[in-house]
Amino acid sequence: MARVATSGLALLGGEPAVRVRDEGTFRWPIVTPEMEAAVLGVLRRGAMSDVDVTQQFEAEFAAWLGTRHALAHNTGTAALHAAMFAVGVGRGDEVICPSLTYWASCLPAYALGAAVVFADVEPDTLCLDPADVARKVGPRTRAIVAVHYAAHPADMDPLMAIAERHGVKVIEDASHAHGALYKGRMVGTFGHAAAFSLMSGKSMAIGEGGMLATDDRRIYERAVLFGHYERHGSLELDDLRAAAGLPWGGVKYRMHQLSSAVGRVQLRSYPAQMAEIDAAMNLFWDLLEGVPGVRAHRPPKGSGTTKGGWYAPAGHYRPEELGGLSVGRFCEALRAEGFPARPGVNRPLHLHPLFEDVDVYGDGRPTRWAFRDGGALADSLPVTEAVPGRTFGVPWFKKPNRAVIEQHAAAVRKVVDHHRELLAGDQDADVGGGTWGMSTPTRS
Numbered sequence: 001m002a003r004v005a006t007s008g009l010a011l012l013g014g015e016p017a018v019r020v021r022d023e024g025t026f027r028w029p030i031v032t033p034e035m036e037a038a039v040l041g042v043l044r045r046g047a048m049s050d051v052d053v054t055q056q057f058e059a060e061f062a063a064w065l066g067t068r069h070a071l072a073h074n075t076g077t078a079a080l081h082a083a084m085f086a087v088g089v090g091r092g093d094e095v096i097c098p099s100l101t102y103w104a105s106c107l108p109a110y111a112l113g114a115a116v117v118f119a120d121v122e123p124d125t126l127c128l129d130p131a132d133v134a135r136k137v138g139p140r141t142r143a144i145v146a147v148h149y150a151a152h153p154a155d156m157d158p159l160m161a162i163a164e165r166h167g168v169k170v171i172e173d174a175s176h177a178h179g180a181l182y183k184g185r186m187v188g189t190f191g192h193a194a195a196f197s198l199m200s201g202k203s204m205a206i207g208e209g210g211m212l213a214t215d216d217r218r219i220y221e222r223a224v225l226f227g228h229y230e231r232h233g234s235l236e237l238d239d240l241r242a243a244a245g246l247p248w249g250g251v252k253y254r255m256h257q258l259s260s261a262v263g264r265v266q267l268r269s270y271p272a273q274m275a276e277i278d279a280a281m282n283l284f285w286d287l288l289e290g291v292p293g294v295r296a297h298r299p300p301k302g303s304g305t306t307k308g309g310w311y312a313p314a315g316h317y318r319p320e321e322l323g324g325l326s327v328g329r330f331c332e333a334l335r336a337e338g339f340p341a342r343p344g345v346n347r348p349l350h351l352h353p354l355f356e357d358v359d360v361y362g363d364g365r366p367t368r369w370a371f372r373d374g375g376a377l378a379d380s381l382p383v384t385e386a387v388p389g390r391t392f393g394v395p396w397f398k399k400p401n402r403a404v405i406e407q408h409a410a411a412v413r414k415v416v417d418h419h420r421e422l423l424a425g426d427q428d429a430d431v432g433g434g435t436w437g438m439s440t441p442t443r444s
């Protein structure tokens, strides 16, 4: 059993609650001798710029996910850019996206001459609120980007229904949620297209890379056309073949084969790794069930909806249950206990000057509403704007190591139990937590 400190808060001079140091519980990415051998094989053949290993990886990825097509890219950002083009996003169009995400979910729209319209999220899932999406759909909406945020599946059924009703396409950004299930089915199989980041901080970690997945042959071929000129010989649709040979996007997006070689190995080990992460993270939150002020960010048990690899795990924070203690002060006390907490998650994108003010194309108004003739959108996002003060990043446990996890849970209980002692020194300085370019909130 873990030793649990019984003294006062470490921030106020007591003993820290977390005493074990166990790198193995947190280490990421996990690079195996099999990955090293796969990379050496590519290097020794000089096959870094070929596509043979990449095509094997794509076939295996599509089989794992259950989609007809998978197209590997050199980054997740590239896969999102290509997905937007492939579903038809172009000049003067709008893409609806949550503001609570990493910028690559929406900014590639700017490289296609389109604008971004932000919709609010639901307070429990931190994913798109379908009711707000329905309010934000306009005549120029071409696509909705549904982000499975911090590995929590977005509510795909109503989002697909809205898209259907308005004739718009849905792109799933599954960069946080490899292997997560929505009502028993893998995320990335609901939208017209899906994109996954596979960079090394993500739960499926292959180096740098991204994957576009779709069941739709035309979407797949348009993505090939966009950034994979070396594969234009495989195009089947006549209207696309007619202008093959040069990349329509003016970009070169193929995956480096050192990444696809790692990817083939990572994909085989992923289900077992994911199961360990899921067990570890659920254990952590089970230990905190019923503790005031904190809540797991996870789907209800038994719902058939799961978090897969739990990328960027966060907890909900409810200051009203802890005398109004700010999340910044709460996290400061946790860090003193040896628990690497950070207030907030991603900082809401719509508050960044690039979205508030910048006129990227010189249209005479901020690009965010460049194509709204009525002027600025009244797009307040009250739930999103509250998130920085109502969430905190928690450690990403990769192994269900009970002793380590119990000590971290004990640290949270201890800070909660002693929260009154923290109110005096609470300057509220850290509220507004989160970062623009978050990759992982806590790395121990």
Ligand SMILES: *Cc1c(COP(=O)(O)O)cnc(C)c1O
Pocket: 075, 076, 077, 078, 080, 101, 102, 104, 105, 147, 173, 175, 176, 196, 197, 198, 199, 209, 210
């Ligand atoms: C990481 C990430 C991306 C971009 O992927 P890269 O591989 O880093 O280009 C896109 N969307 C989300 C939500 C991400 O977290």
